[in-house]
Amino acid sequence: MRLTLVRHGETVWNAERRLQGHADAPLSERGIGQARRAAEFFAGTPAPSLVVSSDLSRARHTAELLGFSAFATDRRLREMDLGDWTGRWIKDIEASDKGAYRDWRLGVSTPPRGEEWEPFCARVGDALRDAVGRSEGDIVIVTHEGVVRAACAILVGLPPSRLAPVSPAALTIFDIDRAAPSHAARLVAFNLAPSPGDLRTQGLDHAPV
Numbered sequence: 001m002r003l004t005l006v007r008h009g010e011t012v013w014n015a016e017r018r019l020q021g022h023a024d025a026p027l028s029e030r031g032i033g034q035a036r037r038a039a040e041f042f043a044g045t046p047a048p049s050l051v052v053s054s055d056l057s058r059a060r061h062t063a064e065l066l067g068f069s070a071f072a073t074d075r076r077l078r079e080m081d082l083g084d085w086t087g088r089w090i091k092d093i094e095a096s097d098k099g100a101y102r103d104w105r106l107g108v109s110t111p112p113r114g115e116e117w118e119p120f121c122a123r124v125g126d127a128l129r130d131a132v133g134r135s136e137g138d139i140v141i142v143t144h145e146g147v148v149r150a151a152c153a154i155l156v157g158l159p160p161s162r163l164a165p166v167s168p169a170a171l172t173i174f175d176i177d178r179a180a181p182s183h184a185a186r187l188v189a190f191n192l193a194p195s196p197g198d199l200r201t202q203g204l205d206h207a208p209v
Contacts, residue, residue: 001176002138002188003128004048005148008062009035010168017090021082021114024056031058034169035065037194041171042067042140049137052127054078054144062169063142071142076127079144083114107160117160124150132176148172155185167193 009031013020027035051071053063056078063071085093093101103109110116124147131139141147145166152158155174166172173188193199 001132001135001178003132003174003176003185004138004140005151005172005174006038006062006066006140006142007145007148007166007168007170007172008054008056008058008142009033009038009065011058014168019082019085019088019090019093020058021079021086022056023086024058027058027061031062031168032065034194034198035062037198038062038169038171039066040194041192046138048140050131050135051140051142052077052131053142054147056144059142059144066140066142068140068142074127074130076123077141077143077147080120080146081115083111085111085114105160105165120146121150121154125154128154132178152187152190156187158187164191166191167198169194169198 009027011020011025011031012028013023013025015028015030018025051063051068053059053071053073054077055073055075059077060071060073090101100109100111104111107117128141128151131141148166149160149163151172151174152163153160155176171192172190173192175186175188177184177186191199
């Protein structure tokens with residue numbers, strides 16, 4: 001079984017370097033273009049057995065642009081709740097608490113009143129197991145950067161500190177062995193961006209969630 005996770009396209013807040021979490025800014029024009037380019041990956045291939053999207057509109061819009069007209073939604077596939085950082089600009093967070101944003105990206109701190117890493121991974125893991133359990137074939141999940149990072153930790157043991165930022169509309173692909181204990185997984189591709197220009201490399205803070 002192949003499990004493909006797709007991050008949503010760039011949003012207006014992403015472009016402004018403003019944090020979203022459970023808030024829900026619309027896709028930017030660039031994000032719409034990114035999702036349409038990512039759709040080429042699925043064109044001409046057999047349809048997946050199951051498509052699931054986060055219930056937030058930026059993920060649902062991306063799923064539609066990828067060419068999936070029918071898909072389930074799952075609230076557990078939402079981005080991490082960023083608490084008091086929701087809606088804030090990264091530069092303001094760094095100015096008021098230097099290093100806090102970087103430490104959060106590394107998985108070693110939690111935003112004030114935000115969701116902690118372990119509970120976040122627990123809900124993402126539950127959603128992934130449910131999807132694998134109810135599908136007989138390949139799965140596509142349209143979601144958020146934090147969920148992709150959590151999936152890497154859950155499925156192949158890669159912590160946030162070992163991962164580069166996930167670009168908008170990038171694909172991350174796993175092969176899942178359903179016959180193995182705990183559905184053993186192998187990472188096939190990480191951060192496969194729609195085009196080279198979408199693969200930005202400005203360090204840990206280049207792609208606000």
